[in-house]
Amino acid sequence: MSNQFVAKSRRLRSTLYSSRIEKQGVTSYTIYNHMLLPAGFEDSLEDTYNHLKNHVQVWDVAAERQIEIKGKDSYKLVQLMTCRDLSEAKNGKCYYSPIIDEKGGMINDPVILKFNQEKWWISIADSDVMLFAKGLAIGKNFDVTISEPDVNIMAVQGPKAFNLLEKIFGKEILDLKFYNFKYFNFRDSKHLIARSGWSKQGGVEIYVEDSKSGLELYDLLFEAGKEYNVKPGCPHLIERIEGALLSYGNDMDINDNPFECGLGKFVHIDSNIEFLGKDNLIKIKESGIEKKLMGVKINLDQINLRSAINLTVDNKIIGEIRSAVFSPTFNKVLGIAMINKGYFEVGQEFDIIVNQKKYKGEICPLPFI
Amino acid sequence: MSNQFVAKSRRLRSTLYSSRIEKQGVTSYTIYNHMLLPAGFEDSLEDTYNHLKNHVQVWDVAAERQIEIKGKDSYKLVQLMTCRDLSEAKNGKCYYSPIIDEKGGMINDPVILKFNQEKWWISIADSDVMLFAKGLAIGKNFDVTISEPDVNIMAVQGPKAFNLLEKIFGKEILDLKFYNFKYFNFRDSKHLIARSGWSKQGGVEIYVEDSKSGLELYDLLFEAGKEYNVKPGCPHLIERIEGALLSYGNDMDINDNPFECGLGKFVHIDSNIEFLGKDNLIKIKESGIEKKLMGVKINLDQINLRSAINLTVDNKIIGEIRSAVFSPTFNKVLGIAMINKGYFEVGQEFDIIVNQKKYKGEICPLPFI
Numbered sequence: 001m002s003n004q005f006v007a008k009s010r011r012l013r014s015t016l017y018s019s020r021i022e023k024q025g026v027t028s029y030t031i032y033n034h035m036l037l038p039a040g041f042e043d044s045l046e047d048t049y050n051h052l053k054n055h056v057q058v059w060d061v062a063a064e065r066q067i068e069i070k071g072k073d074s075y076k077l078v079q080l081m082t083c084r085d086l087s088e089a090k091n092g093k094c095y096y097s098p099i100i101d102e103k104g105g106m107i108n109d110p111v112i113l114k115f116n117q118e119k120w121w122i123s124i125a126d127s128d129v130m131l132f133a134k135g136l137a138i139g140k141n142f143d144v145t146i147s148e149p150d151v152n153i154m155a156v157q158g159p160k161a162f163n164l165l166e167k168i169f170g171k172e173i174l175d176l177k178f179y180n181f182k183y184f185n186f187r188d189s190k191h192l193i194a195r196s197g198w199s200k201q202g203g204v205e206i207y208v209e210d211s212k213s214g215l216e217l218y219d220l221l222f223e224a225g226k227e228y229n230v231k232p233g234c235p236h237l238i239e240r241i242e243g244a245l246l247s248y249g250n251d252m253d254i255n256d257n258p259f260e261c262g263l264g265k266f267v268h269i270d271s272n273i274e275f276l277g278k279d280n281l282i283k284i285k286e287s288g289i290e291k292k293l294m295g296v297k298i299n300l301d302q303i304n305l306r307s308a309i310n311l312t313v314d315n316k317i318i319g320e321i322r323s324a325v326f327s328p329t330f331n332k333v334l335g336i337a338m339i340n341k342g343y344f345e346v347g348q349e350f351d352i353i354v355n356q357k358k359y360k361g362e363i364c365p366l367p368f369i
Numbered sequence: 370m371s372n373q374f375v376a377k378s379r380r381l382r383s384t385l386y387s388s389r390i391e392k393q394g395v396t397s398y399t400i401y402n403h404m405l406l407p408a409g410f411e412d413s414l415e416d417t418y419n420h421l422k423n424h425v426q427v428w429d430v431a432a433e434r435q436i437e438i439k440g441k442d443s444y445k446l447v448q449l450m451t452c453r454d455l456s457e458a459k460n461g462k463c464y465y466s467p468i469i470d471e472k473g474g475m476i477n478d479p480v481i482l483k484f485n486q487e488k489w490w491i492s493i494a495d496s497d498v499m500l501f502a503k504g505l506a507i508g509k510n511f512d513v514t515i516s517e518p519d520v521n522i523m524a525v526q527g528p529k530a531f532n533l534l535e536k537i538f539g540k541e542i543l544d545l546k547f548y549n550f551k552y553f554n555f556r557d558s559k560h561l562i563a564r565s566g567w568s569k570q571g572g573v574e575i576y577v578e579d580s581k582s583g584l585e586l587y588d589l590l591f592e593a594g595k596e597y598n599v600k601p602g603c604p605h606l607i608e609r610i611e612g613a614l615l616s617y618g619n620d621m622d623i624n625d626n627p628f629e630c631g632l633g634k635f636v637h638i639d640s641n642i643e644f645l646g647k648d649n650l651i652k653i654k655e656s657g658i659e660k661k662l663m664g665v666k667i668n669l670d671q672i673n674l675r676s677a678i679n680l681t682v683d684n685k686i687i688g689e690i691r692s693a694v695f696s697p698t699f700n701k702v703l704g705i706a707m708i709n710k711g712y713f714e715v716g717q718e719f720d721i722i723v724n725q726k727k728y729k730g731e732i733c734p735l736p737f738i
Contacts, residue, residue, distance in 0.1 A: 007408030011618030139508015249380030
């Protein structure tokens, strides 16, 4: 397989931290929300995986852009876009919420931060939710202001994350509950910190609005983190697949609905709230889904997936694998696959062709066990 | 400056032609509409530039995605999104049309293809216009169907493009007028071909809907093109800047309006049509613009621009350069820059710092002369 460089330009926006992480040895990027998102460092994938599971890493995840919805009709707009009931949402809390279109197709799967009824941030996966929100707000004549503020998130992730964070922010940070957020003082500034992040190793995301202070904090995290063996990192393919963290655009897209993606618990069709696609989702729930995201295990010691690969039984396509990686923990390739109706069963075997060779695999639950 | 690889995944969609161009030596990619867009080949930038200006190239520009608008209210929706008057648009013609938001900010600068009053394709630059269109259509209750069909464009560009095309499609292709499109037969299939493309060297774009036939055509173009010295290529930084072809996301974005981008001739505020941002654009026209895209020339023999760089006069910022390249024709660095009011003058000198060194430059018209 050939490798190509990223052709950089203003359109693939650099982040607040790009110049720093390039000095720190980033070797590959993906593009996320028209922005550079680090994808690999000089250490091997397995080394960075072991490091993340044992120490602490600081990630440049500024590509998780914020869409700010402000004004009188903010709640109405936010609720219209998501099938998750946010009518009882609390200030200072984060809500993982599928954003769907009028048919129930997945447009994004952001974390939504509620500041108050008239100010929300949608911390988006890789699609232009701002344009969807603008279109809806214009069409519905909502009294809102929609923008993408200059917020550059850095994540602190790993089992030693809170040791490091306590050194900088004091004991108060230990009281921050999962999926809550709060402003914390740092020198002459303050930063919004949420207990969240795109790993299962624990930690926080720091939503940097004050760039100068944010860079000072970034540097201090590395300085103060030496005793915890801190390293730069990024959302990690092995760790995220083992943890069954879904990736919009990889594991699901606008052709999939939240039931098919295993996100049924966030689909509140029984509530009184109004949201796009509700009627369709009610019908889908009644008639049952046609396909479903499942885990797969393949007897293979390496894979480099760049697009979906079909899974077959007796040469009949039964689904497609959308993300995959060799897992050191399971000692197999683990994958996230969209499986067709009739083959949803755990234990179902299939064939897959990788690099012209046929391999055997089996369907398993998500999360992996 | 460090280089990083593209971390490939399903989310950064491969095109119909990716496996072929990777065998043909693509060395760098940019990401455009969540898709791989070739950005460089093994030959040097100057060699591919000379080749494009003298021979013929086939480009994988499938990342120019199509947004299809179908149904009774199609024209209403398309017209709402663009400030260009399309009320007299003709079937079979292409229209370069700024898409703007309610404030007049640039959301995209696509070429719009009119099939008929109830079917349009928006051939988009790099932003999710489908989501904007969907939001508007839902909010306004328009009777339309909006989708992204599986169309993979290949461009045939260069002075010998029509020699090659005539060999395959016959004399009929020579009659295709600039910015017109038509279906042409190829073996058992047919392909939509438009006389257009993202270079000033002439040629066509082939909108491939039938993938199997499209790949056969791709291969035949290289086979039949040997006598014209055909090579794979891609939109070319030197050629596009010398030709002053604007790039959305690089030269302009949602914070700029079409007047500021030199696109005033596509802003039809004097017509009777209704479009988003019209009132705002009328005000802007009355009060005058605050900044303007201009050309710049810098006494420098190399530049590698990855984000905007400020231009200064006596240490005061007078604008920023957004795209730039060394031009062999002008023997200087040429750039496209957003210049602040008060400094619009051709001939205005400025300072710019590149790699810690200060250089002199001067503002010039677009297109460059």
